[in-house]
Every structure is written in structure tokens, then in C-alpha cells.
Amino acid sequence: MTQDAVVSPFRPVRHEHDVCIDDALDAADALCAKSGVRLTALRRRVLELVWDGHGPMRAYDILDLLRDERMRDQKRGAAPPTVYRALDFLLANGLIHRIESLNAYIGCGAPSDGHAGQFLICGDCGSVGELDDPDITRLIAAKAEAMGFAVAHQTIEAMGLCPECARHGAQVGD
């Protein structure tokens, strides 16, 4: 088995992905309908802005975008709680993930309730790959269980270099 057989989980910071976004929003509509929760216009727009970011988005980046577009529409701006509440909803429903080591949010590539995701964060270009590898999840749960610890949620984040950046000899933190 060659490495080429594996689909890359990376979402480069800059690429054309209107289609990804549309798919993600459609999936979100479906998932929320199934769960009986309301993906309101605001929540849907925040999800769209997260995806638009082509990478991890911080809460205040989203807030600024929201403010800008509301100002243009003659409405008043927006305040932090507006964004944080939408993010909380999206997190609770598995539509986005929070990357703890970046204080940032990213669209979930395979939304479904109660999965955590595992993230490969390039320290050079900032792109993020999402894994959801059951071997990793199970190994950690097993090791914890051996200590008598019952895992409810895993935070797995690896900082390093993506294939692209490793190839041209970048260093983490450049």
C-alpha cells in the first residue's frame, strides 16, 4: 500500500472550495433537521463564515466579518455573544471543532454528533488536516481505562509540518 492511496486530509489555507462549503451547509441543514434543532440564519451564516476562512478562524475574525456585512446592510453591528453563542451551538451539534491550541474554530469535515476529531496543524502555512482515526481514539481510551479513567472527550492536536511545507524545508513557527 502506497502513500498515494491515502486521500489527503489537508485543507490548504488558500484554495477554491465553494463546493466544499455548499456541501457542508447542506449536510448541516440535514443534520439539524434530523436532530430537531434550528439552524437559524445567523447560525448558518456563522458556519458559512467559518468555512469561508479556508482554515482555522478565530471568534473575533468572524465577529469582524459579521459586523462588516451588517453595517453594509444598514443594521447595527454585532457583539461577541452573538458569535460565541452561534459557535457554541455549532460545536454542540458537531458542525465545527474548536482547536484548543489555536483558540480557533474550523468546519467539521464529517459532521455527526459526538465525535471530536484529531488535528494536524502546519506550523508554517497554518493549514489543518482533520483525522478521525478510530485506532488513536481507541488506544487512548484503552490506556486511560487501564488507569481507571473513563474518557468522555479527547483533544488531539499535533503541531508540525504539512507535506507541502516539509518538502520546501520550512520550520515550525516560521
Add this chain to the structure above:
Amino acid sequence: MTQDAVVSPFRPVRHEHDVCIDDALDAADALCAKSGVRLTALRRRVLELVWDGHGPMRAYDILDLLRDERMRDQKRGAAPPTVYRALDFLLANGLIHRIESLNAYIGCGAPSDGHAGQFLICGDCGSVGELDDPDITRLIAAKAEAMGFAVAHQTIEAMGLCPECARHGAQVGD
């Protein structure tokens, strides 16, 4: 092999551990001497305060303690950079770890350069167990490498219930 054969990695939030602290400070002295870096009085005191906390300590908790004791000593107080710089030094030299999901710091149980640690965080009592399991580290590195990603640093944190709290039926977040 029974579970009893495994030494618990848990450090309950409240227990008597003057000895642990002394050992940790001795180890820190030795490690810094070996590395040729200076564990100054301030840095050593901050390390001691982190250990005194009987669990994860936040930067401003440490700052408050430092202020209090300096006020008593007739000196002026302390400001955030004083604490953050000491924490940065201790992190850089592997004497403490930062727990990203708590924005908190905890003494490293087995200090040595360049290891990350893996944390089991009880969502009920707040106690934290530190693992440093090479199987977990290797599996994640291997899975990442299969995607062409070179891992430099891993953040592994599991929220759940410690043996004690699981036994009396607590829930995460209580």
C-alpha cells in the same frame, strides 16, 4: 496483569505532597544545572507555586499568590509579564506543562527536555493524571506520517472521570 500493578498517575487536588514538591524542585535544580540555564529565585518560586496548587494552576492564580507574598514582604506587587515569563521559561525547559483545554499549568512529573505529556482531566474533581505513553505518541506520529505530516509537538488531553469520581457516579461538568 492486573490493574493494581499499575501506579496511578493521578494527583488528587487535595493531598499532602510537600515531599513531591521538594523532589520536583530538586529535580528542577539538577536539570537546569545540567542544561546551563538559570533557575532564578523567581522562576523557582513560580514552579513551587504551580506544584503547591495541588492541580492545574491558572496564570492569574499564581500572580495573585505572588502579589500577596510580595505585599507582605513590603515589596511592590507583581504584574502579568512577571508570571508569564517565568511560566515560559519553565515550559521551555520541560518543568511544567500547559493544559490547553484549561488554560492552566501543571508541574511535570518526569521533567526532561522535549516531552509533551498526555493528560487525563477529571471533569468532576479537577484532578489531572499525566501519562507519557510512547505507544500513543508513536501511533499518532505514524498516522500523521502516513499523511505526509511531520509531527513536532503533540497536545493530548482527555476529559472524563477519574477512578474516584467514576466510582461515586459523578458526571463530567458537575
Add this chain to the structure above:
DNA sequence: ACCAATTTGTTATGTTATAACATCCTAATA
């Protein structure tokens, strides 16, 4: 004692997140 480098002090500010309460919207029902 002098110097250069490191460490610490100090002021100000930037960044991330939530509490508390008011208002508005929406969907179910009478």
C-alpha cells in the same frame, strides 16, 4: 570595578470569552 547579556519591573494594551438582562421571533395552541 567594568561591561555585556540576561533577567525583572512597569505601563499599557491586545485578545479571548462570559454574565446579566432586555427584546424579539417563532411555532404551537386556543
Add this chain to the structure above:
DNA sequence: TATTAGGATGTTATAACATAACAAATTGGT
């Protein structure tokens, strides 16, 4: 269709976490 109860959003204020920039003091080597 008018009512209404719950959920969603608006709004103000503040809490919690962290760093930039520059000044002063300390330390170790000569």
C-alpha cells in the same frame, strides 16, 4: 388569527488570558 411560552438574539458591561515595549536592576566574566 390572537395568544403565549420558549428559544434566539441584541446589548452593555466586564472577566479572564496574554503580550508589546521600554526601563531598571542583576549577574557572571574579564
